[in-house]
Amino acid sequence: MRAFFGRARKVLIVTAVLALTAVTLVSVAPWLLQRADMARTALPWTPPCVVHTGEGTVALSRQEAQRATTAVALEAHGAEDPDTSGIDADVRERLRSGPPADAGPSLTCRASGSGGLERQKLGESGLTPRASQVRSAMEEVFGEQSLGGYEPGGVQDGHGEDSAHYDGRAIDVFYRPVSEENRRQGWLLAHWLVAHAQTLDIANVIFDDRIWNVHGSPGGWWDYDSPDPDNDILSHRDHVHVDVQQGSE
Known part of the structure; x- marks a missing residue:
């Protein structure tokens, strides 16, 4: 009988802990989502990419983000009939117009450093093969860009x-003079x-006084x-x- 009551007490304790955890998650989840939106992050338990639109936050897979950014860029550069089917209209519009002047970047993705990459030497152009x-x-x-x-x-x-x-690992793409259209x-780029x-082994992207870094990308x-x-x-700017990414010897 004593063993029975002991097991019953354990069951009650576990049930109470699970109930408390559920209540905590329900109450804290909105705060976490708000913080994530403020930090403009892709949460660890969500798809790896997010786009912040005027209507809210849209989560995307990496392939969806790649397709959306490519389609919008092709469209903006006059490509004939770029395939924009299935791309959320708000995502398409925000990527096309860019982030408002008083807001942060519109799209971010989590990524991870590619382990096992070998360090590369300069090619004839002055770039490593990865940068090329x-x-x-x-x-x-x-298309043709102003590079340096x-x-x-x-x-x-x-x-x-x-x-x-x-090291020949970096490229600058110029948008001069500084203007809203060039911003x-x-x-877009x-x-x-x-x-x-993730696909191109990129380490850093810097623009408009903001930086995205592969190791800090969860933030x-x-x-x-x-x-x-x-x-x-x-x-x-x-x-x-x-x-x-540099790779190792």
Whole structure:
């Protein structure tokens, strides 16, 4: 009899703990979602990408984010009949118009560093093969672009200390002069790069005083710590910076 009451007490305790947990989740979940939206993150238990529209937050798979950013970019660059079927209308509009001036980036994705990547040497263009792959992928979607940050033989100055530009891992895509239209065009590319970061082994995307980093990607985009916030070049307001993962020896 004593053993029976002991088991019954354990069952009651477990039931009470489960009930308390359920109540806590119900009460805390809205706060977590609100915090996630404020931080502009993709929550760990949701699909890996999110788009913040004027109507709310839309979760996307990585493939959906890649398809949406590609279709919108092709559409914006005059491609004939880009396939936009099945893409949420609010997502399409926000990606097309870019984030409002008083808001953060519209799209973010979680990604992880690709373990086992080998360190690469400069090619003839001054880029590593991984960086060259990013350049080719951008050209396929965005057409001819104003590029810089690399040159045959590599660059040795003009960038910050330990810059990925010196390793041939970085490309700058210029949108000059700084204007609302060029800001919109820059975000078309920046969002596309983040959506494709896992596929292209991208490490960092910087634009409009914001940075996305593969290791910090669960937290979304972050404010960029510019050495001179008033300088359009150093704050990356006139160009999108993208660099690829370094790899190991």
